[in-house]
Amino acid sequence: MSEIIWTDVGRDTARLLSRYIQIDTTNPPGNERKSADFLEGFLSSRSVQSTIYTPAPGRANLLAKLEGDGSERPIMLLHHMDVVPANTERWAEEPFSGTLAYGHVMGRGAIDDKGLGVMQLMAFGLLKDSGVTLKRDVLMLAVSDEELGGKCGAQWMVKNHWPDIQCEFVWDEGGTGTLGIMGDRPVFAVSVAEKRGMIVQLMAKGAGGHGSFSANSPLNRMVSALNRLKSSQWPVQFGEVTKSFLRNVSETQSFPSSWLVRNASMPLFRSFMVKKLASIPVINAMLRDTVTVTSVQSGAGMNVAPDSASARLDVRLLPTTEKSEFLRKLKSVLGDDSILIESAEPPPKIGSSAMDSEFYETLARVIYRRVPQSIVTPIQTPAGTDSRFFRQKGAQAYGLLPAVLTQADLDTMHGVDERISIANLELGTRIIYETLLELCA
Numbered sequence: 419m420s421e422i423i424w425t426d427v428g429r430d431t432a433r434l435l436s437r438y439i440q441i442d443t444t445n446p447p448g449n450e451r452k453s454a455d456f457l458e459g460f461l462s463s464r465s466v467q468s469t470i471y472t473p474a475p476g477r478a479n480l481l482a483k484l485e486g487d488g489s490e491r492p493i494m495l496l497h498h499m500d501v502v503p504a505n506t507e508r509w510a511e512e513p514f515s516g517t518l519a520y521g522h523v524m525g526r527g528a529i530d531d532k533g534l535g536v537m538q539l540m541a542f543g544l545l546k547d548s549g550v551t552l553k554r555d556v557l558m559l560a561v562s563d564e565e566l567g568g569k570c571g572a573q574w575m576v577k578n579h580w581p582d583i584q585c586e587f588v589w590d591e592g593g594t595g596t597l598g599i600m601g602d603r604p605v606f607a608v609s610v611a612e613k614r615g616m617i618v619q620l621m622a623k624g625a626g627g628h629g630s631f632s633a634n635s636p637l638n639r640m641v642s643a644l645n646r647l648k649s650s651q652w653p654v655q656f657g658e659v660t661k662s663f664l665r666n667v668s669e670t671q672s673f674p675s676s677w678l679v680r681n682a683s684m685p686l687f688r689s690f691m692v693k694k695l696a697s698i699p700v701i702n703a704m705l706r707d708t709v710t711v712t713s714v715q716s717g718a719g720m721n722v723a724p725d726s727a728s729a730r731l732d733v734r735l736l737p738t739t740e741k742s743e744f745l746r747k748l749k750s751v752l753g754d755d756s757i758l759i760e761s762a763e764p765p766p767k768i769g770s771s772a773m774d775s776e777f778y779e780t781l782a783r784v785i786y787r788r789v790p791q792s793i794v795t796p797i798q799t800p801a802g803t804d805s806r807f808f809r810q811k812g813a814q815a816y817g818l819l820p821a822v823l824t825q826a827d828l829d830t831m832h833g834v835d836e837r838i839s840i841a842n843l844e845l846g847t848r849i850i851y852e853t854l855l856e857l858c859a
């Protein structure tokens with residue numbers, strides 16, 4: 419087994435990412451077939467066979483396997499090939515150029531999720547090259563359609579091809595390492611659970627009329643109801659994952675803040691600490707259900723009070739919130755029985771993945787070795803990921819981009835000038851490779 423020169427690996431990973439970004443997989447429409455062919459090309463150059471599944475014309479999912487001796491159940495590396503749209507005019511570089519500059523790879527997907535994809539791909543290739551005997555299969559799955567719900571991607575694979583997967587552990591997106599956001603030590607937040615997204619539609623109907631004397635029009639009623647919604651506070655729940663998260667990040671604080679963060683759920687400090695913690699949006703989203711108004715529609719002529727108004731809410735439920743209980747509360751917050759509430763079905767309630775599994779403990783050990791002084795903690799992701807489909811099948815799924823990102827880096831995700839550093843690509847590939855080696859060899 420020849421020694422791995424990690425700086426070379428970092429550079430190769432960056433070049434691979436640059437080419438991967440150049441394949442435009444904006445979803446819709448996705449067109450991930452081209453990117454699946456690209457990944458297949460890389461894998462076959464390393465003598466790894468892969469299978470491409472076709473859920474719909476132009477769409478694709480790719481599965482590759484390094485065979486183990488079967489004494490343990492498989493582990494699967496998972497990423498999605500599709501990306502969200504990019505508004506070219508606001509970018510410094512063309513979003514699909516994959517420009518390599520200033521030690522970074524730029525372009526849509528650099529963080530979400532092609533960056534993770536190339537780290538996994540390189541680690542997978544290195545594991546193959548190492549020739550070590552594996553005690554479990556190592557799978558790599560690249561899926562389409564994550565950004566729009568996974569109907570052609572992860573959901574489709576689990577529904578139609580679960581026998582090809584049947585893994586014990588999944589390594590997905592959902593968390594990342596950060597620096598400068600919580601204290602001055604790197605914090606690696608590993609997602610073990612996620613909120614459940616649900617779209618709610620509100621509709622007000624009634625008499626419109628002349629713009630000069632229609633104060634009670636449906637639109638005015640909707641505005642008042644949304645105002646009450648905006649100023650409402652949703653109940654706080656300290657679940658096990660949140661408590662563990664607070665215990666871990668308390669180490670980034672000095673006394674007495676560290677003690678208060680660790681004991682935030684104690685009745686005596688609860689209301690003070692909730693206010694303090696909830697001022698950080700990501701932590702607020704771990705503590706309670708959240709509601710964001712994403713659309714309001716109404717309007718007729720300039721001097722006409724319209725006879726209908728609708729609004730759409732992006733609701734994210736905690737893993738334990740009942741839909742019916744949430745809707746009851748929503749109705750009382752809106753405070754207007756004439757407003758109709760309709761909602762889609764949220765994903766089913768699923769427990770979180772274990773915080774003391776062999777996977778989690780191995781990953782944490784490798785991170786502590788590679789990034790001394792860091793803190794590894796479980797979190798509950800505010801957004802949805804493909805992990806839910808695998809958790810529903812009983813797999814333990816963990817979300818982590820093993821990189822150290824600043825707030826400025828994070829702001830580029832789904833935003834403008836998305837980028838990742840070559841140093842992070844090297845670090846992430848190494849963390850994945852060493853974790854796989856310890857878990858599988």
Ligand SMILES: [Zn+2]
Pocket residue numbers: 498530531564591
């Ligand atoms: Zn993503």
